[in-house]
Amino acid sequence: APAPAPNFLRNIVEADLAAGTHTRDGLPPVITRFPPEPNGYLHVGHAKSIYTNFGLARDFGGRCHLRFDDTNPEKEEQEYVDSIIDSVRWLGFDWDYKGPVGAGNHLYFASDYFDKLYEMAEYLIKVGKAYVDSQSAEEMKNTRGGFGVAGTNSPFRNRSVEENLQLFRDMKAGKFKDGEHLLRAKISEDAMSSPNMNMRDPAIYRIRHAHHHRTGDDWCIYPMYDYTHPISDALENITHSICTLEFQDHRPFYDWLLEVLSEGGFFKKPVPHQYEFARLNLTYIVTSKRKLRQMVEEGIVDGWDDPRLPTMAGMRRRGFTPEGIQLMCERTGVTKSDGWIDFGVLEGAVREDLDPKAPRAIAVLRPLKLIVENFPQGQSVECTSPVHPHHPELGHRTFPFTRELWIEEEDFMETPTKGYFRFTPPVGDQPGARVRLKYGFVAECTGYDKDENGKVTAVRVKYFEDSKSGTPGADTYKVKGNITWVSAEAALPAEVRLYDRLFTEEKPDAGGKDFKEFLNPKALEIVQAYLEPGLKDAAAEQRYQFERHGYFVADRVLSQPGKPVFNRIVTLKDSWAK
Numbered sequence: 001a002p003a004p005a006p007n008f009l010r011n012i013v014e015a016d017l018a019a020g021t022h023t024r025d026g027l028p029p030v031i032t033r034f035p036p037e038p039n040g041y042l043h044v045g046h047a048k049s050i051y052t053n054f055g056l057a058r059d060f061g062g063r064c065h066l067r068f069d070d071t072n073p074e075k076e077e078q079e080y081v082d083s084i085i086d087s088v089r090w091l092g093f094d095w096d097y098k099g100p101v102g103a104g105n106h107l108y109f110a111s112d113y114f115d116k117l118y119e120m121a122e123y124l125i126k127v128g129k130a131y132v133d134s135q136s137a138e139e140m141k142n143t144r145g146g147f148g149v150a151g152t153n154s155p156f157r158n159r160s161v162e163e164n165l166q167l168f169r170d171m172k173a174g175k176f177k178d179g180e181h182l183l184r185a186k187i188s189e190d191a192m193s194s195p196n197m198n199m200r201d202p203a204i205y206r207i208r209h210a211h212h213h214r215t216g217d218d219w220c221i222y223p224m225y226d227y228t229h230p231i232s233d234a235l236e237n238i239t240h241s242i243c244t245l246e247f248q249d250h251r252p253f254y255d256w257l258l259e260v261l262s263e264g265g266f267f268k269k270p271v272p273h274q275y276e277f278a279r280l281n282l283t284y285i286v287t288s289k290r291k292l293r294q295m296v297e298e299g300i301v302d303g304w305d306d307p308r309l310p311t312m313a314g315m316r317r318r319g320f321t322p323e324g325i326q327l328m329c330e331r332t333g334v335t336k337s338d339g340w341i342d343f344g345v346l347e348g349a350v351r352e353d354l355d356p357k358a359p360r361a362i363a364v365l366r367p368l369k370l371i372v373e374n375f376p377q378g379q380s381v382e383c384t385s386p387v388h389p390h391h392p393e394l395g396h397r398t399f400p401f402t403r404e405l406w407i408e409e410e411d412f413m414e415t416p417t418k419g420y421f422r423f424t425p426p427v428g429d430q431p432g433a434r435v436r437l438k439y440g441f442v443a444e445c446t447g448y449d450k451d452e453n454g455k456v457t458a459v460r461v462k463y464f465e466d467s468k469s470g471t472p473g474a475d476t477y478k479v480k481g482n483i484t485w486v487s488a489e490a491a492l493p494a495e496v497r498l499y500d501r502l503f504t505e506e507k508p509d510a511g512g513k514d515f516k517e518f519l520n521p522k523a524l525e526i527v528q529a530y531l532e533p534g535l536k537d538a539a540a541e542q543r544y545q546f547e548r549h550g551y552f553v554a555d556r557v558l559s560q561p562g563k564p565v566f567n568r569i570v571t572l573k574d575s576w577a578k
């Protein structure tokens with residue numbers, strides 16, 4: 001077995017458990033959270049965050065909360081809440097914790113904390129650690145300074161506690177327009193020259209006369225992310241607050257805020273601690289919400305669940321398995337240094353998950369007629385093959401051998417190249433090639449038909465009645481070619497969607513490149529295929545290995561009862577070539 005991937009967070013949690021760092025009555029000693037903002041659909045990067053947070057809780061007997069970070073009223077919608085809930089469940093995680101202590105349903109919304117967040121903001125004002133700033137946005141930008149350039153104090157920085165309190169209450173009461181005032185933290189006297197920009201009197205409340213998807217019009221001031229997040233974590237008794245590296249510079253404010261509020265008696269120690277890890281970057285995709293939205297809105301893809309997208313909804317429709325995605329998350333480890341992971345790692349994990357469990361089936365994707373000239377019209381012979389070659393307990397499937405079959409176009413060559421062992425016609429006194437029709441009979445090519453354009457329309461063969469697979473006679477025929485087929489009379493005609501990577505470029509949006517220049521025109525090819533008849537009853541989301549072709553799933557949106565539409569999940573081998 002390969003060595004486990006590095007995961008520094010596991011080491012931290014293990015050490016904390018051993019030291020009893022977070023041992024508290026009535027609470028598990030590990031509590032993490034996944035905190036999405038409900039402003040879009042989740043993607044594979046979020047899957048990594050879900051896996052990291054819920055996975056730590058699972059592995060160490062703790063719990064993980066699902067918390068919606070819903071403090072931006074304009075961008076958030078119930079639709080996104082629903083789809084996120086769906087995606088987390090689908091990936092295999094649950095916030096309904098079973099105990100032994102602290103059991104319960106741990107689904108939260110930051111908006112449920114609006115009253116408490118407000119109360120704590122008033123407290124900060126009262127102890128001189130927050131003030132109302134009335135500079136314009138432009139002025140604020142100028143007084144903030146820049147990297148290596150100290151900022152300057154706002155002229156409103158020394159307002160009295162009374163004045164600040166009154167203004168803040170008036171902000172809440174709706175007496176001002178958006179942007180007229182802002183509540184800012186006052187971390188220290190010289191905070192405006194801190195080398196960390198996030199410590200320069202960060203905004204903690206802003207005015208927004210906007211309808212919120214949960215609190216309606218109750219509020220016209222909303223807390224900022226950097227203020228809301230640590231408090232939400234502390235209110236939920238989170239032990240390890242895990243986020244991506246870009247939040248490293250936010251940690252000093254996180255710690256400052258929880259320290260001040262602990263002194264104020266709002267929280268007991270130990271308070272949560274923030275840990276940052278490197279985000280998942282996969283090649284051949286884009287995950288920026290803006291770019292995903294652009295592709296959906298411009299019709300480059302067909303909705304948020306288009307199987308070409310790396311959204312959770314898209315991956316689900318594509319047929320990627322939750323277990324395969326989890327395996328990729330596990331294998332890519334958790335580190336502190338940014339890097340790129342090849343998309344093939346995800347495909348490989350999905351393939352590895354599917355191989356032992358996907359039932360086998362036969363599909364002919366690019367059909368060519370095969371006529372068995374010495375097989376009587378109207379008759380059939382039943383052929384059988386295992387549902388799964390390594391799981392005899394799954395039994396057998398049966399399908400008929402008939403006079404007319406479908407084979408793959410590529411299984412016949414008029415003028416064979418060297419090393420080609422499938423059907424080729426007789427030449428002079430040389431007989432045609434002999435090939436085994438897998439699970440059926442050996443047949444020898446006797447000729448072929450062409451249309452007026454020179455296109456081959458049918459291959460003609462004679463079969464050997466005593467060569468049936470699984471019968472004693474089978475062994476006496478030594479053939480090098482072995483091909484798949486379906487009976488033309490019994491086959492299920494079906495639409496099969498051959499999906500491939502959406503981009504031809506490894507990093508389609510790196511370094512200012514326009515990702516739309518690298519769209520892969522072959523990311524979707526729709527073919528009319530002929531399938532083994534038993535696939536007629538494939539349920540939506542049922543996955544198969546189509547022999548020779550890869551793994552396929554009955555599309556959960558397009559499939560109809562008795563009329564499945566299949567998506568290619570992934571090919572059998574990594575066959576990606578630019």
Ligand code: ATP
Nearest residue numbers: 035036037045046048049243244279280281288289
């Ligand atoms: P955006 O900033 O584009 O709106 P976001 O990815 O930050 O999107 P959130 O809903 O805030 O969206 O993300 C929820 C959680 O998922 C955050 O903790 C975030 O750090 C994490 N996350 C997002 N993308 C990745 C990624 N590629 N790898 C690991 N974690 C990620």
Ligand code: MG
Nearest residue numbers: 036037038039
């Ligand atoms: Mg976000």
Ligand code: MG
Nearest residue numbers: 035036037069
């Ligand atoms: Mg975010």
